[in-house]
Amino acid sequence: DADVTQTPRNRITKTGKRIMLECSQTKGHDRMYWYRQDPGLGLRLIYYSFDVKDINKGEISDGYSVSRQAQAKFSLSLESAIPNQTALYFCATSDLTSNQPQHFGDGTRLSIL
């Protein structure tokens, strides 16, 4: 089983709909992240959480919200989806040591029509 699991893997929806992307992890890491990947732009940080009571905005948080339901679960919501939120979304985890790499899920491909 994957250490970081994202659901759904693919989603097509319409403008204005509310969408939730879910992430769960079995690595026991405290830190969790949501990124967005667009061609030619690399990964951009949307939100991050260092523990269940800690939520922080990243560089592109407008139009998104998150919920850290438990140490192992971190969900991303688009309250009212718009076409320019069409992208590949990744959840990642890391432990408390800053010199350790992040561990990524396999992504959710989101298309907003």
Next chain:
Amino acid sequence: AQSVAQPEDQVNVAEGNPLTVKCTYSVSGNPYLFWYVQYPNRGLQFLLKYITGDNLVKGSYGFEAEFNKSQTSFHLKKPSALVSDSALYFCAVRDTGGFKTIFGAGTRLFVKA
């Protein structure tokens, strides 16, 4: 502010030849540097990291990277490329006092048989 540049959108190399994927960075303090690889429909996978010490870092699948402080570079290398190395490669930087990772835009490596 931290930044990462991957100057090449794509690198083409013949199988068996050496490969180099370039990365330069800017960070206020001492850097932690990472390389990740992304295969189609998968999340990013960690390849190697530079924390401190020896400037030549060895990682997974025969890859290595050379840290050059004066040139602020961290180029990814492999002595003999394989067709299976074809993928998207990301360089990333994190300053030693921080927790945010900045990713480059990615370089697509194409290895021709």
